[in-house]
């Protein structure tokens with residue numbers, strides 16, 4: 182990436198000011214110093230940060246500085262907040278967007294460091310390195326107490342086969358481990374190339390794992406994903422590693438499992454409170470004799486720090502020169518000049534992507550058995566729009582939103598294609614000149630997912646699953662967007678809020694059963710619509726036909742409540758979707 186030259190290069194007084202309140206490698210800072218005034222001020226209290234942030238055009242942080250809404254509001258001149266690393270959970274990205282401040286990160290500069298640290302912790306736990314080092318320094322010579330186990334020939338279970346997870350897999354493959362992973366959205370070709378067997382549920386992964394390692398973001402679906410119930414399904418000889426984020430593992434449940442001997446050991450780099458508060462679950466875990474703990478060191482190598490420093494400093498220079506950065510967390514998905522024509526369709530396509538991921542990909546058939554190709558088809562007036570980049574980006578954002586942290590949906594017009602390549606998502610865009618006359622709208626969009634057998638399944642030799650095609654269709658009138666087809670059903674609903682989808686036979690009593698079950702559990706129904714089978718799928722045969730019931734609900738709706746709907750008097754399938 183060429184570095185743009187800032188105007189007034191020699192006018193020292195006009196140089197933008199950059200604040201760096203944490204340890205960031207000098208390699209990037211040297212680039213910044215050519216055009217900016219760089220202030221490194223470590224150890225600022227939150228109050229001190231608030232006091233001085235108003236002077237700065239750019240702020241560069243790692244994981245320790247909490248970039249709150251208050252800081253962003255006080256940062257009157259701020260144009261950019263740069264995170265010299267991956268996770269932006271310490272930055273209030275929503276507030277930054279509201280203030281018009283761009284947030285950038287370095288999505289791959291420290292991946293190798295995090296993966297190597299995971300392997301280091303795995304080996305340290307397997308061979309009791311922490312305990313042995315402390316013991317010998319205390320003058321002891323305890324060879325038999327400190328006998329360990331080998332990694333070779335053991336199964337490494339990986340939750341989250343993204344950038345770090347895959348790098349761990351490749352190294353572990355070299356050590357001679359068997360590799361299994363659970364990640365409903367993994368790139369199946371990359372998994373197969375790394376000799377990883379993908380499984381469709383955590384229940385398949387946990388009992389088989391001798392070592393278990395977690396590499397997902399911390400989001401609603403991963404928070405507390407390993408609790409007492411999950412630990413109970415693992416072997417008593419198994420060992421657990423976490424170099425992703427604290428909060429994915431229930432720290433108290435892990436301490437208990439280690440005490441009871443139902444889990445053999447753990448290697449942990451990240452905690453629910455950092456630095457751990459006294460007498461917290463994090464501090465109890467760190468103190469446990471079967472735990473090897475490190476103070477969030479995953480990214481702390483000379484090389485990774487050079488990479489992330491150069492990466493974000495280059496981006497800061499670009500933004501201060503008025504250009505778009507390469508890894509913006511909140512760059513626009515749509516430019517102001519396109520807003521009027523495209524905005525409703527950007528909303529529609531993002532909702533369609535999110536609906537797809539939540540409605541279809543949680544089903545077992547999708548989880549890793551298939552390779553998915555998406556066709557995004559623009560119909561009617563939309564077919565004559567030349568720049569469909571925002572729609573492409575909106576689809577990627579929608580597909581990934583439900584499996585990324587709210588703060589971490591890094592998709593925008595700059596990086597959408599790169600992300601699809603990285604994730605192995607195939608999207609074909611096409612235009613259809615189909616006449617929409619008489620339909621009541623001028624443009625519509627169809628999302629068709631074609632599922633073919635994945636290579637990883639081909640290698641594991643499972644019987645070949647049939648080809649599947651899934652369809653979502655929608656349109657916009659004014660600012661309002663509608664879904665007009667969902668899979669085999671002709672629908673008509675606004676994709677917004679918490680929706681409950683129930684597949685049932687179109688028979689008397691079904692609606693009553695669903696209504697009274699939800700009512701009894703304190704869930705209010707805002708609206709309900711019944712989607713019949715699409716006309717092209719109706720057969721002349723007698724008997725009840727399938728239908729899809731769509732309910733807009735509010736109130737605390739849990740998986741337990743949803744399961745209660747599946748009943749011979751109720752429905753065959755029920756699923757909650759948040760849009």
Ligand SMILES: NC(=O)C1=CN([C@@H]2O[C@H](COP(=O)(O)OP(=O)(O)OC[C@H]3O[C@@H](n4cnc5c(N)ncnc54)[C@H](O)[C@@H]3O)[C@@H](O)[C@H]2O)C=CC1
Pocket residue numbers: 267268288291292295340341342343344345346363364365366367396397398399402403424425426450451477478479480481584585
């Ligand atoms: N300890 C440290 O210093 C470091 C920690 N990290 C952390 O490591 C984590 C992973 O980073 P990357 O690999 O770069 O992210 P990534 O986005 O490349 O990969 C995450 C993977 O998790 C999968 N996933 C999402 N929800 C899931 C679920 N419910 N079940 C199973 N899989 C799920 C996604 O499909 C994706 O493949 C992040 O939380 C990051 O902040 C990263 C670098 C350094």
Ligand SMILES: O=C(O)C(=O)COP(=O)(O)O
Pocket residue numbers: 243244245265266267268269291477478479480481
């Ligand atoms: O990049 C990440 O997500 C990390 O967790 C690294 O954090 P750090 O920059 O070492 O404070």
